[in-house]
Each structure stands twice: as C-alpha cells, then as structure tokens.
Amino acid sequence: MSILVIENLHVEVDGKKILNGISLTVNAGEVHAIMGPNGSGKSTLANVLAGREDYQITSGKIFYQGNDLLDLSTEQRAQAGIFLAFQYPVEIPGVSNVNFLKAAVNAVRKGQGKPSLDAIDFLTFVREQLKLVHMDEDFLYRAVNEGFSGGEKKRNEILQMAVLEPKLAILDETDSGLDIDALKTVSEGVNALRHPERAMIVVTHYQRLLDHIVPDFVHVLSDGKIVHSGDKKLALELETKGYGWLEEAN
Amino acid sequence: MNEVNIAKDYYIQAYEQTQSKLPGFSLPWLKSKRDEAMQFFSEKGFPTRHDEDWKYTNVTPLMEQQFILPSKQAHRLSAERLKPYLLSEMNAHILVFVDGYFSPEFSQCNKLPSGVTLKNLSAELLENPKNIQSYLSSALNSKEHAFNALNTALMTEGAWIHIDKHVVVENPIQLLFISTQEDAIHHYRNCIVVEENTSVNLIEQYVGLQEAPYFNNSVTEIIAKPNAQIEHVKIQQEGATSFHVGTLQVHQYQHSSVNTHSFSFGGSLVRSDTNISLKDEYSECTLNGLYVASNHQHIDHHTRVEHIKPHGTSREYYKGILNDSAKAVFNGKVLVNPGAEKTQAEQSNKNLLLSRQAEINTKPQLEIFADDVKCAHGATVGQLDEKSLFYLRSRGIEKEAAKQLLVHAFASEIINRVKWIPLRERLELYLAY
Structure with a gap:
C-alpha cells in the first residue's frame, strides 16, 4: 500500500495560490526528492503535509496510509508517523531538549497506544540515537535549539526524527545553512534512518544534498505544479542546465 | 453614607473596641504608633481610583463586606491538611500561623543555630518589647497607604526574627500563614532584623484553605545591616475568592544584598507592594516576580526601589501570565535621588496573555535626579508564539500540553532564580494556568 497519495492538491496562503494541482504517490521504502526554484511551493507542500493551519486547501485530497490526512490535526499526524524536519527549527528558551524529546516520544507513543517510557528507559534510548548524529550528551540539557549553530539545529532535527521513528519523513531544505562537514553528518544520519518501511520526501533547492542522500525519484516543482519527474539523473541534469531549462521546455 | 465611609467607620470602631486586647497594649510607644496610624487612616480613608497608585485597582469589593477581626483561636486545622505546605524536605525552620494566631503545635523551630531569634510577635511584645521597639515600624512609613496604616493600628501577630552579627543561617526560615476561616480579616506583621555580616533565607507563604472570602492585610519589614545577605521569597496562594494586600518594606545598609522573589498565584483581588530603600553605598537588590492569574482574578504589583547613596545596584525582573478575564497591574518605580551617583538599575516586565479578555496595565518608571548613572527599563506584552506551538505539535505533543510547556x-x-531546587519544583507544581 502507498504511504502517501496526493491528488490534485491546490493550496492558498492569504488568498494567494501557491500549489496548483500537485499529484504524487510515495511508497514505503522510497526516497523522493522535490526540487525547484525559490517560490515554487516546495516548503508549502512540506508544511501542508505536517498540518500547518494557516494554509487553505482549496481542492484536492491527501491520503496517508489509506486514510484522509486532512481530517487529522498536526499532533495526530505526528502520532500517526509523519515527521517534518524544519527548514528553520524553532528556538524554545526555557524547555530543555531532553524534556522536549521525552514529551514528544511519549506523546507519539500514547497516540499509538503504547506505554510511556520512563526516564531511565528514555535516556538509554536517546543516548543511542545521539551517536547517529554525533552529538554529545550535554546537547540534551540545553534549551531546544537556543543558541544552536545552523548545523546543530539540523542535527537536532535528525535526532528528533530518529527518536520518533516516523513512517513518512519530510525534510524541508535540510541542507540550507550547512557547511560541507555538517552536510555529511546530517546526510549520514538520514541515510542510517532509511528503511524498507519508511518513506522520505527530501525538499531541496540544490542538487548537492542528493549526492549524499540519493533519491529514488526526483520531481521538479514550478509555480506550484510538478513539471517534470525522473530518477536521480534528473537532479544532475538540473545542476548543469538550471531550472530555466525545464520552465522553458514546459 | 456610602460603602466607603461605612467601611472606614467600621474599622475605626473596630480599633476603638478591640485595642485593649491587641498585643502590647500596655506599651506606650506602641500605643502611640497605633493611634497615629489610625489617625492617618481616619483622615485618609481607603484609596480610590483617583489615587495614582491605585488607578487600575478598585478596592470597593473589599469594602462591601464587613470582615471580622479574630477574637479567639478557633481553627480546626488537621496536621494532614497543613503538611503539603511545610518545607520539611528543605529542613526549614518553620513558624505556622493559622487564622491570625500563632500555632506552636505546627511550628518547627527547635533546631535554630545560636544567635537566631525566631518568635511570634505577640510573645516578643510580652516578654522582651525593648528588643523590638526601635525596629517595629522603622522601615515602614504608615502613611504610605491606608492598608499599611490599618496594619500598624491593628497588627496582632506575625514573626519577629533577629539574626545576630556574623551568623549564617543555612536552612531557610519559613513563615506560613494559613487561612481557614471565612469572613475574617488578619493583620499580620513581620519584623526582621538582620545584623552585620550575616546571611539568611526567608520564605513567606500565604495559603488559603477556604473557598469563601476572607482578607489578609500583611506587612513585612526587613532591616538589612551592612554586609547582610538576604533571600526573601513570597508565595501567595490565597483562596480563590479572598483578598490579599501585602507590603514588603526593606531598608538596606552598606554592602548589603537582598534578593526578593514574589510569586502570586491565588486570591481574587491582590495588591502586593515591594519597597526597597538602598540607604547606604554599595548596596544591591534584585526583585524577581511572577504573577499568574485566570478567571476574574485581579493582581496588582507595585514596586519601588529608592537609590539614596552612590554605587547602588538594583535589578528587577517581573513576568506575568494571564488567562481568561484576569487583569494584572505592574507598576515599577526606580528612583535615583540626588547624590546617588554610579547607580546601576535595570527593570523589565514581560507579560504573556493567553486570552483576548485578559488585560495588563504595565508601567515601568525611572525617575533620575543624579548624574553618572546607568539605568534601563522595558516592558513587553505578547501571546504564545504560534511557530513554537506548531513546532511542538508537529512532534506529536497535544495542543494543550504544548501550551503548558511554553507557559512553563x-x-x-x-522560577529558576530561586536558589533551592526543591522550592523550584514546588513552584512548578503551583503554576497552573
């Protein structure tokens, strides 16, 4: 069964049309890259999937594991296994990373009818996941993203993804603001989380991320529509010819 | 006659009728203080909204009811009901007062270090009035406002604390004021004298175990002698329909350091004043505050720091969380007198409004009459950050839980400015919006 089916999705923000009829099917185990120039609607698509409330869906449907996704609140989507790695992770002073992660893990477990992890079990579990993104334990005791460097913020996103074990992970411009070493660390973390039962949507402007996280499919978004789909070779072609090539061809 | 005059006459008569039963009645110096205060009260009366300091706080609800002055010890409080409020895990020295009276059976102060006096006021007035004579009312100007005058005239009980020179009191002293009686009014008066080179930690806590209205009108005076170090935490958890007016008055001398923390959670109409005078050079103080109100609560904090001599430092951090139709007032005044050069003062007040009906009137004020000073102040009013809320919810955290997390x-x-972790944990629990 497909994890995600998007049918002819139209979305507006403040009365402005951003997505103009997107259709996309994502199956378990697949990694889809969504590429496109600035303003093409990539981040809007990512945020709509996560349930951001200020976006109006004017027509179209989204099915997640066969059910209507639009019936679910943001938190219900997360509990059902959808995860969005933010382009700009939010700083939350006064909340420690460890409390945040624990609250998230136990909220998702509760939503899935699983018992809560106690403090010790949780710590054992999260310590293991820290290694995946090369983070020290003191990372846990800092306030969520507060004063984090760009690389630390993105690694923190991947850490959250690791502990929440989603079915569908959406990575929104995960490469933005990263130097090459941080990009490698983050990509390694993502690759380690690739799984036959997990699907990923990787939203990016640049091809360079796809050197590290190699996609099964590449879709190009322009003016809120998918104008071209192909395999990983499409990303390389875009890199040499630029987005103008496709827009002209269209 | 209107309510205001009826209420005024009621307290004037109450004083005439009960003064012979008030502690220290036979002490001429105390009688003259009480008479003088009552005289001021009868001339001035209760404040109205025409008084600048009471502009946003209407005290008429206080006058619509004739609160009864306690005449005999009558509470029926079980140890079990009291227990959750005792700071036993902090090994505190504890004085408990219930419905206006000192409760020796609940107090725990048999492990005091030498050089520390911790007694109830009426006992000290009976046994050693000379010890207290020069201090009682020395830090308070009873003409400040009518409630303070009323307290001086009608004070019945409270704590008398004296710390000898060079004594460090490790464990905190908890003063616990419990109200169980409806329709009662209590005038607690605490007098705390901290001599040179000492250190002491005080927790002043008001707890209401009564749903019906009652009224606590309290005053705490602290004299901080040179090099004294004091932490003072006030926790106000009065009953939901109660009234609370409290004043903390501090006089600080050279190189003394006072940190005050005011946590206001309970009460229906609350006015809390903190007034600090930095009377000598190199004295410093910090005023922290958190007020949390919901439903129709009204919580008013007035603070005043007066820099009198050079090289003083004051810092003030107050925050408010308001839900439903709650209203709050913050008025913080920093006064830098002529001659108080090299003063450093900062002041901030931040408010979180959780509903459209909630209201805050905030007024940070600097009045500077000296040169070469460094002062800054500011106030903010905001809502919960939508981006943060979405971020938390996108991780599976339910909307209400996410809000709670952000409020905390x-x-x-x-809360984290309080130095004891066990007390911080208690405050976290008390914080329900």
Whole structure:
C-alpha cells in the first residue's frame, strides 16, 4: 500500500495560490526528492503535509496510509508517523531538549497506544540515537535549539526524527545553512534512518544534498505544479542546465 | 453614607473596641504608633481610583463586606491538611500561623543555630518589647497607604526574627500563614532584623484553605545591616475568592544584598507592594516576580526601589501570565535621588496573555535626579508564539500540553532564580494556568 497519495492538491496562503494541482504517490521504502526554484511551493507542500493551519486547501485530497490526512490535526499526524524536519527549527528558551524529546516520544507513543517510557528507559534510548548524529550528551540539557549553530539545529532535527521513528519523513531544505562537514553528518544520519518501511520526501533547492542522500525519484516543482519527474539523473541534469531549462521546455 | 465611609467607620470602631486586647497594649510607644496610624487612616480613608497608585485597582469589593477581626483561636486545622505546605524536605525552620494566631503545635523551630531569634510577635511584645521597639515600624512609613496604616493600628501577630552579627543561617526560615476561616480579616506583621555580616533565607507563604472570602492585610519589614545577605521569597496562594494586600518594606545598609522573589498565584483581588530603600553605598537588590492569574482574578504589583547613596545596584525582573478575564497591574518605580551617583538599575516586565479578555496595565518608571548613572527599563506584552506551538505539535505533543510547556518555559526564567531546587519544583507544581 502507498504511504502517501496526493491528488490534485491546490493550496492558498492569504488568498494567494501557491500549489496548483500537485499529484504524487510515495511508497514505503522510497526516497523522493522535490526540487525547484525559490517560490515554487516546495516548503508549502512540506508544511501542508505536517498540518500547518494557516494554509487553505482549496481542492484536492491527501491520503496517508489509506486514510484522509486532512481530517487529522498536526499532533495526530505526528502520532500517526509523519515527521517534518524544519527548514528553520524553532528556538524554545526555557524547555530543555531532553524534556522536549521525552514529551514528544511519549506523546507519539500514547497516540499509538503504547506505554510511556520512563526516564531511565528514555535516556538509554536517546543516548543511542545521539551517536547517529554525533552529538554529545550535554546537547540534551540545553534549551531546544537556543543558541544552536545552523548545523546543530539540523542535527537536532535528525535526532528528533530518529527518536520518533516516523513512517513518512519530510525534510524541508535540510541542507540550507550547512557547511560541507555538517552536510555529511546530517546526510549520514538520514541515510542510517532509511528503511524498507519508511518513506522520505527530501525538499531541496540544490542538487548537492542528493549526492549524499540519493533519491529514488526526483520531481521538479514550478509555480506550484510538478513539471517534470525522473530518477536521480534528473537532479544532475538540473545542476548543469538550471531550472530555466525545464520552465522553458514546459 | 456610602460603602466607603461605612467601611472606614467600621474599622475605626473596630480599633476603638478591640485595642485593649491587641498585643502590647500596655506599651506606650506602641500605643502611640497605633493611634497615629489610625489617625492617618481616619483622615485618609481607603484609596480610590483617583489615587495614582491605585488607578487600575478598585478596592470597593473589599469594602462591601464587613470582615471580622479574630477574637479567639478557633481553627480546626488537621496536621494532614497543613503538611503539603511545610518545607520539611528543605529542613526549614518553620513558624505556622493559622487564622491570625500563632500555632506552636505546627511550628518547627527547635533546631535554630545560636544567635537566631525566631518568635511570634505577640510573645516578643510580652516578654522582651525593648528588643523590638526601635525596629517595629522603622522601615515602614504608615502613611504610605491606608492598608499599611490599618496594619500598624491593628497588627496582632506575625514573626519577629533577629539574626545576630556574623551568623549564617543555612536552612531557610519559613513563615506560613494559613487561612481557614471565612469572613475574617488578619493583620499580620513581620519584623526582621538582620545584623552585620550575616546571611539568611526567608520564605513567606500565604495559603488559603477556604473557598469563601476572607482578607489578609500583611506587612513585612526587613532591616538589612551592612554586609547582610538576604533571600526573601513570597508565595501567595490565597483562596480563590479572598483578598490579599501585602507590603514588603526593606531598608538596606552598606554592602548589603537582598534578593526578593514574589510569586502570586491565588486570591481574587491582590495588591502586593515591594519597597526597597538602598540607604547606604554599595548596596544591591534584585526583585524577581511572577504573577499568574485566570478567571476574574485581579493582581496588582507595585514596586519601588529608592537609590539614596552612590554605587547602588538594583535589578528587577517581573513576568506575568494571564488567562481568561484576569487583569494584572505592574507598576515599577526606580528612583535615583540626588547624590546617588554610579547607580546601576535595570527593570523589565514581560507579560504573556493567553486570552483576548485578559488585560495588563504595565508601567515601568525611572525617575533620575543624579548624574553618572546607568539605568534601563522595558516592558513587553505578547501571546504564545504560534511557530513554537506548531513546532511542538508537529512532534506529536497535544495542543494543550504544548501550551503548558511554553507557559512553563516562560515562567521558568523567574522560577529558576530561586536558589533551592526543591522550592523550584514546588513552584512548578503551583503554576497552573
């Protein structure tokens, strides 16, 4: 069964049309890259999937594991296994990373009818996941993203993804603001989380991320529509010819 | 006659009728203080909204009811009901007062270090009035406002604390004021004298175990002698329909350091004043505050720091969290007198409004009459950050839980300024919006 089916999705923000009829099917185990120039609607698509409330869906449907996704609140989507790695992770002073992660893990477990992890079990579990993104334990005791460097913020996103074990992970411009070493660390973390039962949507402007996280499919978004789909070779072609090539061809 | 005059006459008569039963009646110096205060009260009467300091706080609800002055010890409080409020895990020295009376059976102060006097006021007035004579009312100007005058005239009980020179009191002293009686009014008066080179930690806590209205009108005076170090935490958890007016008055001398923390959670109409005079050079103070109100609560904090001599430092951090139709007032005044050069003062007040009906009137004020000073102040009013809320919810955290998390995060900046972790944990629990 497909994890995600998007049918002819139209979305507006403040009365402005951003997505103009997107259709996309994502199956378990697949990694889809969504590429496109600035303003093409990539981040809007990512945020709509996560349930951001200020976006109006004017027509179209989204099915997640066969059910209507639009019936679910943001938190219900997360509990059902959808995860969005933010382009700009939010700083939350006064909340420690460890409390945040624990609250998230136990909220998702509760939503899935699983018992809560106690403090010790949780710590054992999260310590293991820290290694995946090369983070020290003191990372846990800092306030969520507060004063984090760009690389630390993105690694923190991947850490959250690791502990929440989603079915569908959406990575929104995960490469933005990263130097090459941080990009490698983050990509390694993502690759380690690739799984036959997990699907990923990787939203990016640049091809360079796809050197590290190699996609099964590449879709190009322009003016809120998918104008071209192909395999990983499409990303390389875009890199040499630029987005103008496709827009002209269209 | 209107309510205001009826209420005024009621307290004037109450004083005439009960003064012979008030502690220290036979002491001429105390009688003259009480008479003088009552005289001021009868001339001035209760404040109205025409008084600048009471502009946003209407005290008429206080006058619509004739509160009864306690005449005999009558409470029926079980140890079990009291227990959750005793700071036993902090090995505190504890004085408990119930419905206006000192409760020796609940107090725990048999492990005091030598050089520390911790007694109830009426006992000291009976046994050693000379010890207290020069201090009682020395830090308070009874003409400040009518409630303070009423307290001086009608004070019945409270704590008398004296710390000898060079004594460090490790464990905190908890003063616990419990109200169980409806329709009662209590005038607690605490007098705390901290001699040179000492250190002491005080927790002043008001707890209401009564749903019906009652009224606590309290005053705490602290004299901080040179090099004294004091932490003072006030926790106000009065009953939901109660009234609370409290004043903390501090006089600080050279190189003394006073940190005050005011946590206001309970009460229906609350006015809390903190007034600090930095009377000598190199004295410093910090005023932290957190007020949390919901439903129709009204919580008013007035603070005044007066820099009198050079090289003083004051810092003030107050935060408010308001839900439903709650209203709050913050008025913080920093006064830098002529001659108080090299003063450093900062002041901030931040408010979180959780509903459209909630209201805050905030007024940070600097009045500077000296040169070469460094002062800054500011106030903010905001809502919960939508981006943060979405971020938390996108991780599976339910909307209400996410809000709670953000509210606690907002409050934690103030709570974490309290130095004892067990007390911080208690404050976290008391923080329900």
